[in-house]
Amino acid sequence: MADFFAMHGYAAYVWPAYAVFAIALIADAVAPVFAHRRILRDLAGRLRRAASRKSP
Amino acid sequence: MSIAAETESAPLLQARSLRFARNEEEIFGPLDFSLHPGDVVLIEGDNGSGKTTLLKVLSGLLEAKSGSVLLHGAPLTLAKLSHQVALLGHLLGLKLELSALENLRFATGMGGIRSGITPQLALASVGLEGFEDAPLRTLSAGQRKRVALARLLLVPAALWLLDEPYANLDRGGIDLVNRLLDHHARRGGAALITSHGAYAFTSGTPRRIPLRATA
Amino acid sequence: MSIAAETESAPLLQARSLRFARNEEEIFGPLDFSLHPGDVVLIEGDNGSGKTTLLKVLSGLLEAKSGSVLLHGAPLTLAKLSHQVALLGHLLGLKLELSALENLRFATGMGGIRSGITPQLALASVGLEGFEDAPLRTLSAGQRKRVALARLLLVPAALWLLDEPYANLDRGGIDLVNRLLDHHARRGGAALITSHGAYAFTSGTPRRIPLRATA
Amino acid sequence: MNPLLLWFHKLGSPPYFYRFAGRWLPWLYAIALVTGAIGFYGGLALAPADYQQGDSFRIMYVHVPCAWMSLFAYLFMAANGFVALVWRIKLSEILAMASAPIGAAFTFVTLVTGSLWGKPTWGTWWTWDARLTSELVLLFLYFGVIGLYHAIEDRRQAARAAAFLALVGIVNLPIVHYSVIWWNTLHQGSTVSFLGPSKISADMLWPLLTVAFATHVYFFASLFARARVALLELESGKDWVRGLLPATEAAHG
Amino acid sequence: MKPGTASAACIALLRRDLLLVWRRRGDALNPLLFAIIVVALFPFALGPETTVLARIAAGTIFVAVLLAMLLSLDALFRSDLEDGSLEQLVLSPHPLSLLLGCKILVHWSTTALPLIVVAPLLAQLLQLPAQVLPVLLAALALATPLLSLIGAVCVALTVGMRRSGMLLTLLVLPLIVPALIFGAGACNAAQDGFAYAAPLLWLGAWLAMAAILAPLAAAAALRISLT
């Protein structure tokens, strides 16, 4: 197992490559989730403002 | 065209034979007037007659060619200015990327705050309830102007210099400005406002100073 | 708020249930109106009600969300525009470094010239005799506006779209605009003008289209 | 109408697409995750070490799929941009703009993993050879598209302007792909071929193709997620969006 | 009533724009000064070693000229946008691509031409071998119009934005990298005594293509970004 992680001396190149791949794609996958939430929240705020504009 | 208002107390603002010239071109002639607590004075003139220039001279942003400006009896310099003057110009000094509340918080951080009022309250009293968190970019010109008026309410300045406060505002907004001016005068402040005279004022006429191009 | 003017001849300009939206936010609702030769129509609305936007849609600079604009009965596209429409916007399209005459010469080079008029004559008829060679930078805002009005006189366009033509002008200037509109209508042109209604019109009231924010 | 055409037509309607994409999203993510895991296991544990490069060749299983995806995403973006410009289809604008950040991410990973691979094999992190350079230009093009899209306020106009730029920049794609043929470069030429026989052994090849499949599926998953967000933003005035709100307001208390 | 012809419109536009450059000649000289300063900085940054300077002379001059042009590109339509002239241009009944072609021509002849004229001076500052100078001038003469043309397309795309200067840089640079590679490549080949005709011919072919397509693309882009 340790052998596997050592990659015959290439661990310093192989694992960072996979790490960059994982980090980039996770960041890419998470971004729309947050954006989705933010937009729904903004929209709710906008509707509330519109409601308060009409009520008085 | 000099107007002199003699009262006993030291005037809040006094202009003595004030002249301004740009490259030797006279912009406005010798002006003499004084503002006491409770005064609201309207400066009227056509486009290009020098209203904006006058306000800048009075606030110390421009230097007069001759004559002097006294604040509480002492000559005015930019360096000595302290929480006494609030200027509202053609440009409002607000950031479009920030919300109304963020803009007002910055203003109170810079200039201090009157007792008994909060940014939220100020926004509500200019009719912007519900717009606290909207970036200013999404507000209309009139609404932006109202945010600038809310700033006037917050900051503890006795003298208001307002350049065309009625511009961009609808009739409700014009009413609001008149109410604010009234309120400010009643609590002992003074205000100098300008207009080129095309708008309908709804409240009682304040004292007027006509400004005419000297050329 | 639809106004329909039925006449036999094909209208110069016709809007059919015209709507505009920016980022899904409705700016103005369905509008129906038509302009015949000799018509002058005033579009009135508060700040931010969409007057400027409407003029841009009518000139093809912005695309309508739905509905159509017909010019002489044919759908309007920017590419097919030909010497028929003159637009005067908030921005005048004049170069401050050039003189009034140089600006007008450029305009006639680009757009052609009516018979029986020269740039000099046009400048004289807007009251700018003697200012032919002064760089525009040295003219006042009102005088610049007059140069733009002189351009309207020169260029052979049947339809004038004027955004706030009265802004920046004194009472004499407002009279001038009304005279120009009258003259244009009498020779068979049509004009659509906007205003937020704070200025005093001195001539007879034209047809009005109220514009109100749809939100 | 042809049922397939009808379906495409329906797909073009924002609320339908929003729901359609929402339904497929979890499945796409799951498929990508599972096939990716299988491919990586095959590549990292099962495939034999390369006789020349030793274990460093295992970087291939991220580098090559990402490199392919960087080109594929651009092609997808440009094709949708073309449709958006010519037929003004709103969904195409959205898809074009949604693929830009994903493509940029893949391009970035390609550049980084390529560098990580280059150090042990070529002895340098970076050289200015044609393949590497044109891939860097590709990243800048993605940045340009994204920057342009965010710099214009009107969303639809922004999408059209950025789509136009994407179309202009498409000249770079053949340069990336054929650079190893047109110029003599350090970077190695095509080893995987889908028409003729591949120059790579089968037990090395199948994990590569599996990961490539996973990244394609992931691309569409991320695309759908981003497109849903963009649709919400663009259609925020519409009733169907307002219909989504009460639930979220309740969630916020 | 005399409707304007397209050729009259082009002449009017050329005359006005040249007149404007003359009236603002202080501004017009700025790209020139920028390029001179950038080139002048290099001896400070690298030390005055003649061999090093000579080796990088052609490339540095090329980069400096391209950067100077790039920074001036931003102003190509800006003042026209700010004072509403651009709207009038788009609304004019003449082919927009023709009018934009005129504007591009004015841009090139008022920014790139002076840069090419001072290039021998810059070459002198960096000790460029004399036999490379003609190649450098030829490469610049081919690459700068290419930049004006491609740049105009990108400017047209970004014209509606506030503070677009840096975004513009980002958009233009990747597209002109080939011009740089071929132009500077020709100079370097000449310096090393190799054949330099092929890259120059490539540049010429591109220029011919861009001269036809870029005004059309710029017109399309301008319509997109104004509406």
Add this chain to the structure above:
Amino acid sequence: MKPGTASAACIALLRRDLLLVWRRRGDALNPLLFAIIVVALFPFALGPETTVLARIAAGTIFVAVLLAMLLSLDALFRSDLEDGSLEQLVLSPHPLSLLLGCKILVHWSTTALPLIVVAPLLAQLLQLPAQVLPVLLAALALATPLLSLIGAVCVALTVGMRRSGMLLTLLVLPLIVPALIFGAGACNAAQDGFAYAAPLLWLGAWLAMAAILAPLAAAAALRISLT
């Protein structure tokens, strides 16, 4: 009634300006991209020969960073001027030099700091020898605040003008040539194996002086150019 204190004003200003940078983070990244692009252009212009690139690496990075900062300087007060915030700042009762110091601090930390962070990447692109990198970073860390400070004085002088970008360049560059000579000189010395402490110490001394004097000078200049 609570009149504001100077420290509250500084905090409010710092918070607002950082918030603004965050809201416009797309714009804020532009100098970074510009520097990367300029550095990336050099290998194209010079060919990918490692020895040549390594020889000019430090100097080129220095020039690129300074140019990127220079181009971003223009925006230091521009948006404040355009929306009237600058007038309000000048009219505020707090010492203007203190407020400008805050603005300079924000400018440095949002443009120069990212540039210093990516400098190792740029060094890699140009094959800078690894042992020079620390010297390069130290030199940048000393020279960039100097540029922010001196630049602020020049911006304050030109703030009222239209299209002052290039004029600004002209004003700032002669003033920062010494910083360039010493900073890049230290790197070149380190690369050639010589002592490099002296030029860095000089830079540090200048920086200390500029940190005190420049805000005062900028305040004076701003008052002059606004009135």
